[in-house]
Amino acid sequence: MKRSEILSRLLVIAGVLLVLSVPLAVHFYEGQGIVEIHGRMAESGGWSPNSIHAQVGVPLHLRLTSDDVMHGFAIGQSDMPVVDVAPGKMTEVTITFNKPGTYTYYCTRWCGPNHWRMRGTIEVSGGSSDAPQPVSPPLYMTLNLNIDAPHPAIATPTERPSALRGAAFAAMLSSSYLTNDYYRAHSPSQAYLDLRADPALSSLSNPNVWDLVAYIWQSNTTPEGRAEGQRLFARNCSACHGESGGGDGVFSASVNAQTGKFPANFTDPASLLGASPALLQGKILRGGMGTGMPYWGPIFENETIWSIIGYIYTFQFDEVQK
Amino acid sequence: MKLSREQWFYIILAGLAGALIVFAPLPVRVAPPSQRTFRVEASQFAYSPAVLTVNPGDTVTIELVSTDVVHGLYVDGYGASVTADPGQTVSLTFIANEPGSFRFRCNVTCGALHPFMIGKLQVGTNTLLWRAVGLALLAAFSGVALFPRPATVKAV
Numbered sequence: 001m002k003r004s005e006i007l008s009r010l011l012v013i014a015g016v017l018l019v020l021s022v023p024l025a026v027h028f029y030e031g032q033g034i035v036e037i038h039g040r041m042a043e044s045g046g047w048s049p050n051s052i053h054a055q056v057g058v059p060l061h062l063r064l065t066s067d068d069v070m071h072g073f074a075i076g077q078s079d080m081p082v083v084d085v086a087p088g089k090m091t092e093v094t095i096t097f098n099k100p101g102t103y104t105y106y107c108t109r110w111c112g113p114n115h116w117r118m119r120g121t122i123e124v125s126g127g128s129s130d131a132p133q134p135v136s137p138p139l140y141m142t143l144n145l146n147i148d149a150p151h152p153a154i155a156t157p158t159e160r161p162s163a164l165r166g167a168a169f170a171a172m173l174s175s176s177y178l179t180n181d182y183y184r185a186h187s188p189s190q191a192y193l194d195l196r197a198d199p200a201l202s203s204l205s206n207p208n209v210w211d212l213v214a215y216i217w218q219s220n221t222t223p224e225g226r227a228e229g230q231r232l233f234a235r236n237c238s239a240c241h242g243e244s245g246g247g248d249g250v251f252s253a254s255v256n257a258q259t260g261k262f263p264a265n266f267t268d269p270a271s272l273l274g275a276s277p278a279l280l281q282g283k284i285l286r287g288g289m290g291t292g293m294p295y296w297g298p299i300f301e302n303e304t305i306w307s308i309i310g311y312i313y314t315f316q317f318d319e320v321q322k
Numbered sequence: 323m324k325l326s327r328e329q330w331f332y333i334i335l336a337g338l339a340g341a342l343i344v345f346a347p348l349p350v351r352v353a354p355p356s357q358r359t360f361r362v363e364a365s366q367f368a369y370s371p372a373v374l375t376v377n378p379g380d381t382v383t384i385e386l387v388s389t390d391v392v393h394g395l396y397v398d399g400y401g402a403s404v405t406a407d408p409g410q411t412v413s414l415t416f417i418a419n420e421p422g423s424f425r426f427r428c429n430v431t432c433g434a435l436h437p438f439m440i441g442k443l444q445v446g447t448n449t450l451l452w453r454a455v456g457l458a459l460l461a462a463f464s465g466v467a468l469f470p471r472p473a474t475v476k477a478v
Contacts, residue, residue: 066431068431068433069391069431069432069433069436070392070430070432071390072432081439086431087431108407109392109407110388110390110391110392110407111389112390112391114388115391193357233409234409234410235409235410237409238361238409238410239408239409239410240409242409243409243410243411248407249408250387250388250389250390250408251407251408251409285407312333
């Protein structure tokens, strides 16, 4: 073979290899740092993959799609906006984490009976503070509350308490009742008994003492907080607990069929007025109780849970600002 | 075949009658436009009720309640749509100013039989049906009247 012939053959081979390598290189380059997540109903496997890694400060690119029905995607305890994940579509999301830790991503669209089980985790490492942050135990553990036990109200009002009426007697109230610590650690019915036993309030009628309880509960929340609580309640809770809190949501029958229990009825004074905010916080954080209640600990920030709790009590108390 | 004057007369008459059937306004009772609210329950894979009947010009409000997974409702012809998650009743309001029969369908992929999750919005009386019935009757009648059977050949 002539030298020029070898050269030309080599040239052809090199050309072919070059052409073949272009798409491979593009594929490799574009795939760098992109995580593709497929959503499936929890019954058929949930998110795939359901655990991913990321670095603090390094943008995480996600491509989301669904293999069956409409899903949603959100990351708990972050302010990432909720996106829809539809079959046949790619949704691209870029997130940058500022703090290390374990984040939970979850489905935000009711995709099936076990929708809430559709969760995955993002392990975020690196960052300046590699030492684990001290975590304070939730209030229900500090108070040693048994969140699985029934919590009947020790006393119930004869008429619906109103924070507006209660505000008229607020001047008679010792400021120790208005603190956040008192509010969170006491159920409304305990607070009622405390106030009833208070000699400074002995001139008030029973309904007016209940109005004062409503006033204490109201003054520990903000209108914005209650509005946020209402929004989150509608999105996350009302499918079981009902849009009006009656425990009669569209899934209440199937919850009953599976667990023998109905979702909590927040319009029932005998039950809700026996629950302190700390107790409700425990139930929301941990879930369970043999009722099919999901655990929201990895999803909501503490303040968010307090907002939801503030809203839940409005099923019992009339608010000042409606 | 040569048509007699009489036959021409009948043909023209039938044509006029046909035009009347197609174009004449039907004596449909026209109700004044009103507010109408429907509570439609969506579940896999049907709407209940699946047929909504309204009068033209009505302001229609559809409250969509999902009882299992996230569903949508898209009204063909009107292009109005809404999405409902369980526990969050949503409503869709539009003015039914276009008479006719329209499909509404789920526009959120909700499961295997999602494409078959449909319903019907009926705006006004289905005049097309009655006009078609009238035309068919007219055609049958004039066929018999215009072209009677030829006289039977007498037996030899």
